[in-house]
Amino acid sequence: MRILAVTNQKGGVGKTTTTINLGAALAAVGERVLILDLDPQGNASTGLGVPPHERKETTYDILVNDAPIEEAVINTLVPGLDIAPSDADLAAAELDLSQTARRNFRLRDALERFHDGRVHAGLAPYDYVLMDCPPSLNVLTINALTAADGVLVPLQCEFFALEGLVQLQRTIDRVKENLNPRLEIQGVVLTMYDSRNNLARQVAEDVRAHFGNTVYQTAIPRNVRVSEAPSFGRPALIYDYRCAGSQAYMRFASELISRERQI
Amino acid sequence: MRILAVTNQKGGVGKTTTTINLGAALAAVGERVLILDLDPQGNASTGLGVPPHERKETTYDILVNDAPIEEAVINTLVPGLDIAPSDADLAAAELDLSQTARRNFRLRDALERFHDGRVHAGLAPYDYVLMDCPPSLNVLTINALTAADGVLVPLQCEFFALEGLVQLQRTIDRVKENLNPRLEIQGVVLTMYDSRNNLARQVAEDVRAHFGNTVYQTAIPRNVRVSEAPSFGRPALIYDYRCAGSQAYMRFASELISRERQI
Ligand SMILES: Nc1ncnc2c1ncn2[C@@H]1O[C@H](COP(=O)(O)OP(=O)(O)OP(=O)(O)O)[C@@H](O)[C@H]1O
Ligand SMILES: Nc1ncnc2c1ncn2[C@@H]1O[C@H](COP(=O)(O)OP(=O)(O)OP(=O)(O)O)[C@@H](O)[C@H]1O
Ligand SMILES: [Mg+2]
Ligand SMILES: [Mg+2]
Numbered sequence: 001m002r003i004l005a006v007t008n009q010k011g012g013v014g015k016t017t018t019t020i021n022l023g024a025a026l027a028a029v030g031e032r033v034l035i036l037d038l039d040p041q042g043n044a045s046t047g048l049g050v051p052p053h054e055r056k057e058t059t060y061d062i063l064v065n066d067a068p069i070e071e072a073v074i075n076t077l078v079p080g081l082d083i084a085p086s087d088a089d090l091a092a093a094e095l096d097l098s099q100t101a102r103r104n105f106r107l108r109d110a111l112e113r114f115h116d117g118r119v120h121a122g123l124a125p126y127d128y129v130l131m132d133c134p135p136s137l138n139v140l141t142i143n144a145l146t147a148a149d150g151v152l153v154p155l156q157c158e159f160f161a162l163e164g165l166v167q168l169q170r171t172i173d174r175v176k177e178n179l180n181p182r183l184e185i186q187g188v189v190l191t192m193y194d195s196r197n198n199l200a201r202q203v204a205e206d207v208r209a210h211f212g213n214t215v216y217q218t219a220i221p222r223n224v225r226v227s228e229a230p231s232f233g234r235p236a237l238i239y240d241y242r243c244a245g246s247q248a249y250m251r252f253a254s255e256l257i258s259r260e261r262q263i
Numbered sequence: 264m265r266i267l268a269v270t271n272q273k274g275g276v277g278k279t280t281t282t283i284n285l286g287a288a289l290a291a292v293g294e295r296v297l298i299l300d301l302d303p304q305g306n307a308s309t310g311l312g313v314p315p316h317e318r319k320e321t322t323y324d325i326l327v328n329d330a331p332i333e334e335a336v337i338n339t340l341v342p343g344l345d346i347a348p349s350d351a352d353l354a355a356a357e358l359d360l361s362q363t364a365r366r367n368f369r370l371r372d373a374l375e376r377f378h379d380g381r382v383h384a385g386l387a388p389y390d391y392v393l394m395d396c397p398p399s400l401n402v403l404t405i406n407a408l409t410a411a412d413g414v415l416v417p418l419q420c421e422f423f424a425l426e427g428l429v430q431l432q433r434t435i436d437r438v439k440e441n442l443n444p445r446l447e448i449q450g451v452v453l454t455m456y457d458s459r460n461n462l463a464r465q466v467a468e469d470v471r472a473h474f475g476n477t478v479y480q481t482a483i484p485r486n487v488r489v490s491e492a493p494s495f496g497r498p499a500l501i502y503d504y505r506c507a508g509s510q511a512y513m514r515f516a517s518e519l520i521s522r523e524r525q526i
Contacts, residue, residue, distance in 0.1 A: 009303075009304065010274070010275070010304065011273070011274015011275040011276070011398035012273070012274040012275010012276060012398075012419070013274070013275060016423065040272075040400075040430075041272065041273065041423070041426070041427055041430065043423045043426065046423075046426060047423075088430050088433075091399075091400055091430075094357060094401065095361070098358070098361050134398075134399065135274035135275075135397075135398040135399065136354075136397065136398065136399045136401070137303075137354055138357065138399070138401065156275070158490050159490065159491070159493045159494040160279065160304070160306045160309075160310070160493060163304070163306065163309060164304055167303075167304065167351050167354075170351075197487055198487075198491075199487065199490060199491050199494070224460055224461075224462065227421050227422065227462060228422070228461075228462050230422050230423060231422040231462070
């Protein structure tokens with residue numbers, strides 16, 4: 001079970017879109033995937049067609065009320081892709097956990113119990129857990145980084161997004177030192193990439209110069225079908241398999257799998 | 264002195280870009296404008312050309328250490344436009360204020376002292392204070408909403424952004440009830456609008472149906488010059504006055520002024 005935190009405190013860079021579509025692409029090639037929606041906006045839950053009234057147990061219950069993860073997990077319309085949804089209650093987690101011991105380990109402890117429980121029950125473990133993080137470095141993101149084996153950083157090819165990388169790297173280093181020594185950047189994926197745009201090409205060059213091979217070869221192009229898909233509650237791969245965005249996410253998923261095989 | 268909170272917890276919708284360019288456009292027509300950078304990313308400070316080593320007193324010091332606002336205020340390259348900058352320290356404000364009395368009123372109290380101080384010293388008051396908020400509904404955004412006369416909501420014409428409006432409205436209602444009875448939505452401004460895109464047109468229609476005249480007539484178009492400007496530390500109005508983005512921000516500013524005159 002590989003646990004990846006999909007995070008970047010810069011807003012609107014494609015964290016949720018990458019979590020949903022990478023999850024769907026991995027499931028499409030037979031991997032068992034669980035998505036944890038750690039954003040109070042609940043966009044990953046909505047983008048996978050989970051209506052608000054079906055979010056009975058949420059990641060808030062897992063983090064704050066010690067609810068077992070298996071109670072929150074529900075199937076999505078994509079075979080092999082499940083989700084533990086979130087809703088606006090999650091916004092209260094920061095204050096509700098502020099007096100709790102081991103506040104940064106809540107998710108890691110819950111995932112360990114969950115994984116052991118599945119093994120005990122003779123259930124096939126999940127191959128991947130993808131955690132969609134909110135656009136901040138608060139207790140939700142710190143929980144994800146503490147539980148994760150690796151960090152997947154979606155990066156929009158814009159100036160402000162580049163600036164945020166320094167703060168993100170500093171946070172990852174601090175979590176690695178104090179909370180989770182095995183934490184590494186698994187990869188950086190360029191999103192909403194438009195090769196005709198000078199700024200995008202320049203940012204992509206800077207990022208590849210700085211992060212080297214950590215940056216995936218596959219860049220996800222800006223593609224309107226990708227932004228339409230969530231309004232139908234489907235990943236782009238189901239909404240429009242042939243569009244440039246879906247094809248890029250399929251290539252990205254196979255690149256990720258071969259990178260994982262080398263680890 | 265009109266105090267406006269530029270906020271939307273959805274990430275990447277154009278809060279910072281709107282704060283910088285509306286601020287510059289208002290200053291261009293003679294209004295005195297102060298920007299408060301309340302985002303730990305410090306994008307508004309960078310986008311106005313304030314290098315990290317010049318951010319000696321920041322909004323963290325105002326909120327947590329009771330530093331007077333006038334100590335943090337610095338001029339920008341735009342005459343009539345000043346800023347109180349921020350840096351990554353601001354990310355610690357949530358925890359550092361968690362035990363503080365009147366934690367939600369820190370900014371409001373500081374702004375009242377600041378305004379009184381200027382009047383006492385015979386200095387012209389600022390006409391507008393624009394607060395750039397982070398993409399979350401945490402103590403920084405609550406401080407801004409508690410201090411504000413009105414809320415300016417930049418809205419990207421995308422599905423996830425539409426979904427976030429419900430949560431934002433609920434938070435504004437709660438702040439109005441418990442912390443700031445004068446709080447109103449001053450306006451909603453559509454950003455990165457592409458009229459050729461079906462989804463954008465549909466979202467714009469939904470928003471206008473729901474919010475009526477609160478939605479500004481001027482929609483800010485997606486325009487690459489706007490996203491290039493911050494890498495030169497300048498607002499779009501200085502970087503490229505003639506581009507479609509700058510012209511839209513100028514129209515938006517004059518629409519905002521005439522709306523303010525009617526209040
Ligand atoms: N490849 C793409 N092409 C076109 N639009 C995209 C693409 N990827 C994401 N988007 C759109 O851009 C917006 C931002 O993406 P998304 O919401 O996934 O980012 P995020 O980082 O999760 O945002 P937040 O910081 O609010 O959590 C969304 O409206 C999404 O539909
Ligand atoms: N009208 C526009 N045309 C083109 N690009 C734009 C426009 N407005 C904003 N952008 C770009 O979109 C990205 C998001 O904008 P911005 O950073 O202002 O949003 P934000 O809401 O402040 O984000 P955050 O939630 O991280 O604070 C930036 O890279 C910015 O340069
Ligand atoms: Mg998201
Ligand atoms: Mg911003």
